[in-house]
Amino acid sequence: MSLSIVPKMSDSFSRMGKIALSAALISTSIAVGFGVESNTAHAGDLNIYSYRSPILLEPFLTKYTAKTGTRFNVVHAPQGLVTRLKSEGSATKADLVLTVDVSRVEELADTGLLDRLNSPVINKNVPAHLRDVSDTWTALSLRARIVVASDAVKDGEINRIEDLVDPKWKGRICTRKGSHVYNRALLASLIAHHGEEKAETWAQSLVSNLARKPQGNDRAQAKAIWAGECDVAIMNSYYFGKMKFNNKQPEQQDWAKALTLMFLNQDDRGQHVNISAGGIVKTSDNKEEAMAFLEWLTSDEAQQIYASVNYEYPVNPAVPADNEVASWGQFKVDQLPISTIAKLSPAAQIIIDRTGW
Numbered sequence: 001m002s003l004s005i006v007p008k009m010s011d012s013f014s015r016m017g018k019i020a021l022s023a024a025l026i027s028t029s030i031a032v033g034f035g036v037e038s039n040t041a042h043a044g045d046l047n048i049y050s051y052r053s054p055i056l057l058e059p060f061l062t063k064y065t066a067k068t069g070t071r072f073n074v075v076h077a078p079q080g081l082v083t084r085l086k087s088e089g090s091a092t093k094a095d096l097v098l099t100v101d102v103s104r105v106e107e108l109a110d111t112g113l114l115d116r117l118n119s120p121v122i123n124k125n126v127p128a129h130l131r132d133v134s135d136t137w138t139a140l141s142l143r144a145r146i147v148v149a150s151d152a153v154k155d156g157e158i159n160r161i162e163d164l165v166d167p168k169w170k171g172r173i174c175t176r177k178g179s180h181v182y183n184r185a186l187l188a189s190l191i192a193h194h195g196e197e198k199a200e201t202w203a204q205s206l207v208s209n210l211a212r213k214p215q216g217n218d219r220a221q222a223k224a225i226w227a228g229e230c231d232v233a234i235m236n237s238y239y240f241g242k243m244k245f246n247n248k249q250p251e252q253q254d255w256a257k258a259l260t261l262m263f264l265n266q267d268d269r270g271q272h273v274n275i276s277a278g279g280i281v282k283t284s285d286n287k288e289e290a291m292a293f294l295e296w297l298t299s300d301e302a303q304q305i306y307a308s309v310n311y312e313y314p315v316n317p318a319v320p321a322d323n324e325v326a327s328w329g330q331f332k333v334d335q336l337p338i339s340t341i342a343k344l345s346p347a348a349q350i351i352i353d354r355t356g357w
């Protein structure tokens with residue numbers, strides 16, 4: 001398999017973007033063991049712009065290349081790919097874009113650079129609420145944004161995300177910053193279900209219950225529970241698996257042991273989920289190949305890989321969740337269209353700024 005990355009940077013990158021992207025390019029070349037160069041591309045190769053990290057993408061590409069002979073060139077960056085794509089416009093070499101989080105995929109769709117998928121295979125494999133209303137992208141995996149709690153929290157004390165505003169949690173909740181895409185999407189789902197005013201009251205009350213200033217990533221909140229700094233935190237489900245089986249940093253196994261997982265809103269609308277997603281670039285000269293790969297990502301074979309590499313849930317309802325992931329608990333998913341969450345993200349950000357989450 002040829003997996004190279006294209007180092008040429010768009011001039012429109014901000015300084016921050018440049019730093020972040022160069023770091024990502026370095027980590028890509030280390031993670032997959034390929035040089036940073038672009039002159040080995042072959043006709044028929046698929047060029048991917050990916051927000052998804054190289055380690056998580058590589059198993060899919062390896063499997064697909066072994067199956068079909070299709071080779072990949074991957075540009076990975078944790079941010080800035082939409083800017084890059086916009087500045088390249090129709091001259092872009094990208095065939096496919098893979099993202100994590102609904103806001104980023106919607107930002108991408110808004111550029112008008114993604115093609116309509118119009119795929120009976122994807123329409124069959126992925127439920128409608130997990131696809132773009134304009135059909136320019138599809139979700140490829142699901143992650144639940146759940147509550148994790150210490151032993152001090154009794155069974156049944158937290159059943160809904162709305163329960164976190166109860167004054168009994170004062171000084172007992174930890175979260176990362178509200179402006180992170182994961183929390184912004186969660187708040188956008190609350191706007192969709194309750195309206196802006198109630199969502200703002202929720203955010204305000206949540207902030208007043210925090211044990212400390214919002215800080216760190218999701219795993220840092222698990223660590224804070226382990227350290228006794230708080231009893232309740234908000235976390236993406238896959239981090240539990242990543243900590244539980246972390247042999248490189250075994251202290252994270254202890255953080256995982258300190259947690260009870262709580263899937264929320266099971267007696268009403270269902271658990272809020274976020275997605276990883278993919279779309280095809282309009283100007284791709286390799287659309288048939290790009291579509292075949294995207295369709296394969298929604299198939300039984302590929303959907304199982306999402307669980308084994310990142311403890312995520314399949315979007316394809318015909319594919320059962322991985323045994324380990326399933327052992328954390330079965331849950332009902334909120335059927336709110338993911339597109340709606342994306343549309344409400346800017347309104348959520350205004351509330352986040354106003355409440356200081």
Ligand SMILES: [Fe+2]
Nearest residue numbers: 100218236239
């Ligand atoms: Fe994450």
